[in-house]
Amino acid sequence: MRKYTILMVVSVLVGLFAMMTMASVSLSLITSPDNGPSLQWLAQEFEKQNPDIRINVSIVSWETLYPRLLADLRAKSGVYDIFTWDVMTAGSVHSGCLDLTKFFKEHSNIIPKNYDRNDLLPLAEKLGEWNGDLIGLPYYNNTMLFYYRKDLFNNPKYQKEFYDMFGRPLRVPTTWAEAVDVAKFFTKKYNSNSPTRFGIALMFPTTHTMFYMFPLFFGPYRRSPEGIREFGSVNITYGDYFTSDGKPAFANKYGLMALEDMKALMPYAPDPLGSDYGQTIEYFSQGMTAMCPQWTNPYMQFKSSPALQPYSEKIGIAPMPGRSVAGNWALGISKYIPLEKQIAAAKFILFATSKWATLHVLEKFGIAPIRESILDNPEAQKVIPWVKALPTIYQTETFRPRIPQEPQLESITDVYFSEMLAGKIPMTIESLKKLAQKWEKVLSSK
């Protein structure tokens, strides 16, 4: 009798479990560490409001994200239902993304009444498009900021010493040429009174990082009146590396000047060719450098660093001396999953990009907002000081290409720039022209 009771209880439990699993839609979301923690938190909040939908968030390294995602989209296997993608991978991922423009038209009932699509920053939304179709809702409106040691710049002693050395006031640089003097001042090797070991933390490694660092220096030339006259206006498909008609725009004196600006700062940075994202964040966090161009999210790490306390007095944030670079992320849905999952996925990405979510992920995780109302929100500005600087930065930031060949162009360019900066190949227009020729070869083989 006891045996049958246990058997019955187990059967009921199994049945209940089966019903629960069958009743719920299970979604798989793949993302990188930039977005992972915030999306995990959002998934939990979403599930509380939507108990019939489960979201499994897989956080993989940035390098692993795309091979997995692209293999899945290419194979049409639908392993991943939702994914984050970088602004410059639009051309690569678009063929596997659900057309949200069409989808939202057909299923307008799933869009919450208070979603307010007009509140989305126009550029952020545009970066979620490919050939006019919305393939991803903007999630993280990332950009690069110029972090500096406010306390050192405001210190009367250093202000006087700087003036004595350079004959002009010490201020946060607004051009890279100004940055050279300031960086020299804050480098112990060139100024024994410097409070920091190095003036600036730079990352010029032979990785993907190099490709987004170059536009910080090239952007001012590309977007100058002369640059616009010569190369045409910048469009977001080809970005600042290209002319308006899709030709490489850097194989000339402007590209060379940008590299020279980068090289001029290198003596005042700790091992720039051997430092990447993690190292430069650490250098600034430990108070070893006075300045550091970095993305928005390292602010949370700087804020909690013992060497930068009190952070409100020590961490200053300014627009880039050159121009910033867009690093947006969007949330896309695989078009190879069943309709039921597409609807559930769409509900999640709408939730994740709602006003409530945008404000909370900004405050908790430093995720740069995609909404106009959050940029203007006093609470947001109080919690995260760089929010105030964002509108100006968004108007002037540069773009990497978004075409499918972008990864191959990056691979070639990272090596070339690294070797030019290291002096292994001559830093001349001829070398840049050789690079441009390789670009043309890649572009023509599409």
Next chain:
Amino acid sequence: MVPEKELKENLIRMHDRRIALLFILPAVVLFLVMAIYPFIYMIYTSFTNLNLSMSGTGQFIGLSNYFEIFHDPLAMGSITFSTMVLLIAVPIEMAIGVLFGLLIRGLKGERIFRLLFLISMMIPGIVFGISAQMIFNYLFGAANYFLSFFGVPEIAWFGHAATAQFVILFLDIIQWTPFIFLITYAGLLSVPQDLIDAARVDGASRWQLFINVELPTLKSFIYIALIIRLIDALKIFGKIYMTTWGGPGMATSSWSFYIYKVGVSYGWDIGYASALAIILLIVSAILVNLLIKVLNLGETLELKREG
């Protein structure tokens, strides 16, 4: 007419064979699916323009990928560092490994030395790389810290080609010398003790003992270790991935790392990466066969059996 007993035995043998096949079938299927099929697919894709980032690719393009390799300066540049690993790191590992094997054999505290020496071999390459990142960090690394006691200014280990190459080679030597030591040590243990005693009685010096008694036995072990290290050195990847990412420039980009960059990391050019991988396979096979011929390995092993 086959006797009934023999027939019964044949039936039992066939039945046993069928059962055995059934048992190994899952492993065989797994091997076919996880190893053979991907390998054959890789050969196929090497003749296509398959690129995950571009739709409409995957068409047959013949030998274009292979011809492209010889016009690709980045691929050619990777040969340089791969050659450095083969010609610098491997010989040093062999020399130090054999020397340590000879020195430690018979030493007091032999077991402890043996254990300590093998530790680095047990550490995965990725972990090695992470440690190296910390040790050779420009500002916070232990290497620069200890060098500062000797008045050496800070070295940008990963920022200069020469020092970046040094770091990778150094890590490879640290990690794989114990492997050579282990092989040598095992070889030394197999040298008949009575031969050593007889040589000593005859008044042989340590050097004469090594050359005339130990080395003939050790030869085959050393040759095999060399071949294994050669194949492995061509596959060097983990340390590069975790430290230099092939940079600065192409200074520390090995062939296998370049394959990763092209096919997996951010290139997604599966066709071209497959061709690169096939070339690596062909080169490895040629080098191994060449080495076997040069070292006369076949004959050496035969001699060993007869000895």
